Amino acid sequence: MPVYTVTMSRGTLNGETKAALAAEITTIHSAVNHVPSTYVNVLFNELAPSNVYTDGKPAHPLIINGWVRTGHSDEQTTALVTQVADAATRITGIPAERVLVIIGNSPARFAIEGGRILPDPGQELAWLAATTEQSSGSR
Amino acid sequence: MPVYTVTMSRGTLNGETKAALAAEITTIHSAVNHVPSTYVNVLFNELAPSNVYTDGKPAHPLIINGWVRTGHSDEQTTALVTQVADAATRITGIPAERVLVIIGNSPARFAIEGGRILPDPGQELAWLAATTEQSSGSR
């Protein structure tokens, strides 16, 4: 359900670091927002170094945009950005000053996965149970 | 007015399939949200295969992010994501389990096109009429 996009200059992170960061974001999201890790997507969008500016000058921020379903509590979402930002600095070595994490959201009914409208926060178990039944039934 | 961004691993779709998907998303959006097709943008953001993770492991999801103006009904937006997801599976052959469609929104007054603030949903005809007058007048 959620999607995290990590945007940065090309070559900022090597493959091993990207894999470690993707795994850690997945673990954090799953724990904080109660979503099975199989539903967590992490993308890395690498831009040409000449395409990244801060303060109007070429720069090297690490920008992580996440998308979640509307309805998680403010405390939950703040915990999410805090833990993701901490993980980014710990795993990549990039200082916190250059790490920006932003979570956007839309109502669950504005999103679809596996052919079914997403459940509102708190309704995941029923939704997941139906997925399992559907899969079993189709075999 | 709307923008759809299809994100996936590089090489997932060939040119013909991308063109067919762009055309179909355009047709669906125009019909469901009452926007002339000339205002519908579809972008494909192809990432290195090593930059796409699901469940902390390299994966091949097809993620479609749309942006629309706030104020369309929930039913309309749910119809939109359902039809776009169906079209994605039908045209690309990627199973529904790997297709995720998410629609975000902002107030129309937070967006501008052709030098004019966008109209709220339902106000398109007056806005478009003014566009035509403006174009005619400038010739």
Add this chain to the structure above:
Amino acid sequence: MPVYTVTMSRGTLNGETKAALAAEITTIHSAVNHVPSTYVNVLFNELAPSNVYTDGKPAHPLIINGWVRTGHSDEQTTALVTQVADAATRITGIPAERVLVIIGNSPARFAIEGGRILPDPGQELAWLAATTEQSSGSR
């Protein structure tokens, strides 16, 4: 705090034009939304020309997506998109008809930078003062 992403076909803008546009967006954002320019990020996401469609056909729009904290006034946000769109046409020479600017937003508490949750609009001075103290203290 804010992030602007300019999306277009590869090769639409040369390096000098990108630098000028990044600088101007930074100046505008800083003036309109009262954020020090050191916190304004501008990214250019260049797509293969075959990956950009308008009306279901290959096209060359210039699409600028901005993200700001929720709570700025509507008037402020409308001023922002108007000035950014004007600057894009003035600096790039791309006619207004092909320029689309969209501002999205999330609550400040859904975002973190420099290891600290962002301040709500209007609370920047206290947040920035604390940053300075923190930096001085750590030296």
